Amino acid sequence: MSQDPLIAARDLTVSYPLGRGLLGSRSKLNAVDGVSISIQRGQFFGLVGESGSGKTTLGRALLKAAPISAGTIAYRDGERSFDLTSLKGADLKDYRKRAQLIFQDPYAALSPRMTVRDIIAEPLEVMSLTKSRAETDERVREIAAKCRLNLEHLRRFPHAFSGGQRQRISIARALVSGPRFVVADESVAALDVSIQADVLNLLKQIQADMGIGFLFISHDLSVVAHVCDAVAVMYLGQIVEVAPTRSLFARPRHPYTSALFSAIPALDPDAPKTAEKLEGEIPSPANPPAGCKFHTRCRFAQDACKTSVPALREVAPGHRAACHFAADFDFSRPAASARSPR
């Protein structure tokens, strides 16, 4: 690991109370459960997992938009450093400018009553980042051009735009304050494949141009494989595997990651069917299994997995997995299950 990550969480836990049980005992749900993660400056970092795995909560915690119950988050962009656990006042305002979020649904995220120019300019005005209207307009035009928005579109309202154009507007708004860290939460999930390809290319280019650290949250492994430098896989609030993209896709070291791979429908109708289908569904995070949380669905599980919690340990350079058998078994997918037309 390099010494100076843009943002680093250590043993981060986000928990929510579940009301009172008998005898007044308080139970709680750990949406994020002891996660350590670090994202470098200018890195495109992917986060995958099923719904309910805690991906979104982790993303929000890193933006200081979810309560941090335990652990620390340190932010360091070269100009400012913050300890997110105690961040408030003027520093928190400054952090809001430096860390931004791109939402999933470009239809819900844009106010229908504001023009595109006003939507993009709003963060600048709210955070008083510009001194005059002329300067605001200049910044808006600059970022709109970067996001390949037509300048005459700025006067129109969002209803006039297609899904792909709306997502470009959302991206422009997130980037207008010049953030160093951006969380993109399922930002292409609602788009058609062709538009998805366009938006992914745009994100990748902007990320490289502006040197932004990206946390790219997605449930789609093939999308993550194409844009991310490194990927973390989450299951029930914990990171089960984290690795450079190539290393992860060449040989997954956790059976959950491997099962996710084999569940992707192959584009080849004659692709051999893998017998690796995951049975059942993700257990409730309010009542997680003991030991390795994945053992209830794991076809490799042994008795030890039911009681002892596997640590996230390095199995190859930069490649860490939380499985007792990460070094013993080859969980890797058969080559033919990859998505390919031929």
Add this chain to the structure above:
Amino acid sequence: MSLMSVRDLSIRFRTDEGLVTAVEDLSFDIAPGEVLGLVGESGSGKSVTAKALMRLNADNAVYGPASQIRLTTEAGVTDVLALKRERDMEQVRGGAVSMIFQEPMASFAPAITVGEQMVEQLLIHTRMSKAQAKAHAIDMLDRVGIPAPDKRFDQFAFEFSGGMRQRAMIAMALSTSPNLLIADEPTTALDVTIQAQVIDLMKDLVAEFGMGILFITHDLGVIAQTADRVAVMYLGRIVETGSVRQVIRDPRHLYTRGLIEALPKLDDLDAALTPIPGDIPSPLNRPSGCVFHTRCGIARAGHCDREVPPSRDFGEGHAVACHYAEAPAATRREGAGA
């Protein structure tokens, strides 16, 4: 013999801005036991087509005079578009044809138990008694792999997880033994692992019940794993149709090719993602001639923008609506760049 036969289907909607064309000159057949995949981007008219098969489109829908939808079952031939009385339509809706939707939560009434809804449907469409209907409903829940079905029968949809809800929805749709099942993006809202389970379940059920399925999705991977034949729609027209192997291995329409090239591929992480150039035109501003010519790399001025390409057969049911579909798309693409 065709179970569902659609000929020259055209659907326009009356709006404040005039008549908007959603579907134009669509023809396709579904045989019993066959899965036809319908692929296309949002706005291509997939859902409008599906709803037309059950006459579920809103009142402002206008069907073209030549449009024909014929359903052939053991009970005889039904001309779906000629149905006038609600009572006759009920034979089709939920009887001979069932539909499952993308968002199962929206399809279950929140204040009635899942079991009650299944029983209600059976009482309307079959001659079962209440007790028989309950037994049958529990049996169906069991068959789609819901554990403790007799307990689940008395629960509400919100007590089910996403995957369970989609299974319950499938159980409900199949409980009346429909001849045709319309599945509108049934796995889109699900996680990949659950999607894989639902796909397997649907395949098993086709084999067991032998009904025809119209499977609507934007995911070509899902189509490849479920459908026998596929029809690719763009702006209300079928631009290419054929067996899944023909269309995915040898796409002859540049739009089909574009959909495949835009997909991220796991076995080639370095491959650039290639979007289809341009935006989908507004339905209010429908291109003349070939609807795809505004985004097509090989369109020729004076030809493609004037004449609607007829659907031509390239053998074994592989039909393509393109004036220049002769050569394989790969070589034509290189030619277009020069």
